[in-house]
Amino acid sequence: MSATYDKLVDLLVGRFAVERTEIGPDVTFRELEMDSLFLVELVLVIQSEFGVGLDEDAASPDDTVAQAAELIESRTAAAAS
Amino acid sequence: MxxxxxxxxxxxxxxxxxxxxxxxxxxxxxxxxxxxxxxxxxxxxxxxxxxxxxxxxxxxxxxxxxxxxxxxxxxxxxxxxxxxxxxxxxxxxxxxxxxxxxxxxxxxxxxxxxxxxxxxxxxxxxxxxxxxxxxxxxxxxxxxxxxxxxxxxxxxxxxxxxxxxxxxxxxxxxxxxxxxxxxxxxxxxxxxxxxxxxxxxxxxxxxxxxxxxxxxxxxxxxxxxxxxxxxxxxxxxxxxxxxxxxxRGATVRARLAGYGASADAHHITAPDPEGGGVRQAVRAALRQAAVVPAEVDHVNAHGTSTPLNDAVEARTLRKLLGDRASVTSVKGVLGHALGAAGAIEAVLTVLTVERSTVPPTANLERQDPGVELDVVHGAPRRQRVRVAMSNSFGFGGQNAVLVFTSA
Structure with a gap:
């Protein structure tokens, strides 16, 4: 997986007390017991850690970790172009 | 009933x-x-x-x-x-x-x-x-x-x-x-x-x-x-x-026998100097517990260490109960935990009843002469406590008094 994905995993472990072993690319945030309130927090953390702008509802509990990483990458690319 | x-x-x-x-x-x-x-x-x-x-x-x-x-x-x-x-x-x-x-x-x-x-x-x-x-x-x-x-x-x-x-x-x-x-x-x-x-x-x-x-x-x-x-x-x-x-065979640590509540309707922060609201709450708690003031063995006081609270509480207790009951305030050790204080002190009152031991009031070196009560200090006191009262008074003049009795 990408460096973005790896960094996202580190944030989930470090900031959201998710067990590293439970995380996988196809695992949804809901499966990680992260509800919509947690995702608002996650978007805040992503904005400051990756320096990208995201709407507060950019991620939903049914998104997978890989989908979130892809979203971050697309926003990073958009910001760079 | x-x-x-x-x-x-x-x-x-x-x-x-x-x-x-x-x-x-x-x-x-x-x-x-x-x-x-x-x-x-x-x-x-x-x-x-x-x-x-x-x-x-x-x-x-x-x-x-x-x-x-x-x-x-x-x-x-x-x-x-x-x-x-x-x-x-x-x-x-x-x-x-x-x-x-x-x-x-x-x-x-x-x-x-x-x-x-x-x-x-x-x-x-x-x-x-x-x-x-x-x-x-x-x-x-x-x-x-x-x-x-x-x-x-x-x-x-x-x-x-x-x-x-x-x-x-x-x-x-x-x-x-x-x-x-x-x-x-x-x-x-x-x-x-x-x-x-x-x-x-x-x-x-x-x-x-x-x-x-x-x-x-x-x-x-x-x-x-x-x-x-x-x-x-x-x-x-x-x-x-x-x-x-x-x-179910549980150990009964003590009984909660009475509760009385009242409002001073006096001032936003100062207690009623006549202690009218406190008296009303104490009487209600004792009435529910079916005990008379002379039967109160011990009072876990609100005793915040503010000049006014302690003076009014002491005067009111003296008038209501005389000087027979031992009195302590655990706030000398624990400080004032605000909204948790009444519950912390209720737990400690239960332990006082259960263990026949009254904890001392820390830092009581020279008792205020206006406090005409038997305030336990220096060391814990062994005492059989059948009836104990725990006082709590809030800003706004809100008073709550609990009575615990031995099981």
Whole structure:
């Protein structure tokens, strides 16, 4: 997986007390017991850690970790172009 | 028809003395104050407090606790778990619909509130946590206990400032008296040692300014007292009807025999100098307990160490009870845990009854001559306590008095 994905995993472990072993690319945030309130927090953390702008509802509990990483990458690319 | 007798079957404490009811009991009996300088209050007009040492939210509460619980909720969860465990009841198997939760809290998640407000002012509204509201509203301590304990009966928080914990216990008793619940987990939780709150209390002139000597600052009933020392913590009790507790073979630690509540209707912060509201609450509590003033063996006083509270409380107690009852204030050791104080003191009153031991009032070196009471000081006193009263009085003139009797 990408460096973005790896960094996202580190944030989930470090900031959201998710067990590293439970995380996988196809695992949804809901499966990680992260509800919509947690995702608002996650978007805040992503904005400051990756320096990208995201709407507060950019991620939903049914998104997978890989989908979130892809979203971050697309926003990073958009910001760079 | 008389109200059914209520049994206290579980106790839990988290205080500035540490985690666990026995830890606090030993410290208050030793009479060693917990007040100390607090680096988080550096630069403020008052920088001393009594804070809970060594609570690790991840270890002691749960791995996501720092994300979802303000500190007052963490303190409440730890104390409630101890209380329920010591009752011998099992939340996995109990009928949760018959279990109520009533917790006193005067402030709520002020630490979270202040941190998020700073963030909003400094970095803008887009940086404010979505968990701000669920972390700060006071009712969430009871809400989290419901989730924690699978308790789906009536669930609420009482706010009567520094009487909140005692008010909660009184309200909980009603749920057992009227048959709404079979078990109630009740007490108080508060974590108000925040820069803004401490400053607010300091601006009121309520806090001790003995900053160079923090351990001596909280000195209830002493002639040289000059205010309270702010504290934090949680006290929790498990209450059941005595008949039910006996039927399941539980140890009855003491009985909750009476509760009285009143309002001074006098002033926003000062107590009624005539003690009219206190007298009314004491009489109501004794009446419900079916005891007369001369039968009261012991009073766990509100005893905040403010000049006015202690003077009025002492005068009122003397008029009502004479000088026969032993009196103590544990705030000399623990400081004033605000909305949790009444519950912490209720737990300690139960232990006083159960263990026939009255903890001393720390720092009582020269008793105020206006305090014509038998205030225990210097060392714990062995005393058979059949009837004990625990007083709590809140700003706003809200009074709550509990009466415990030996089992």
């Amino acid at each position: 008389p109200a059914p007798a209520l049994a206290v079957t579980g106790l839990g404490l988290v205080t500035a003395a540490g985690i666990g009811a026995d830890t606090t009991w030993e410290r208050v009996c030793a009479g060693v104050p917990t007040a100390a300088r607090n680096p988080d209050l550096d630069g403020l007009p008052v920088d001393i407090s009594c804070t809970v040492p060594g609570l690790d939210p991840v270890r002691d509460v749960g791995r996501r606790s720092p994300l979802t619980h303000d500190r007052f909720i963490q303190l409440g969860i730890v104390a409630a778990r101890e209380a329920v465990a010591s009752s011998g009841l099992d939340p996995v198997t109990w009928d949760g619909a018959r279990v109520g939760v009533v917790v006193g809290c005067g402030l709520g998640g002020v630490g979270t509130w202040e941190a998020q407000h700073r963030r909003m002012l400094g970095q803008g509204p887009d940086t404010v946590s979505a968990l701000l509201v669920p972390m700060l509203v006071p009712n969430m301590v009871a809400g989290h206990l419901a989730m924690e304990l699978r308790a789906t009966g009536p669930n609420f928080v009482t706010a009567t400032a520094c009487a909140s914990g005692a008010t909660a216990i009184g309200a909980a008793a009603r749920l057992l008296h009227d048959g709404t619940c079979d078990v109630v987990v009740t007490g108080g939780a508060e974590a108000g040692v925040s820069p803004l709150m401490v400053t607010g209390f300091a601006r009121m002139g309520a806090l001790s300014r003995r900053l160079d000597e923090p351990a001596a600052a909280s000195r209830p009933f002493d002639a040289d007292r000059d205010g309270f020392v702010i504290g934090e913590g949680s006290g929790m009790l498990v209450l059941e009807r005595e008949e039910d507790a006996r039927a």
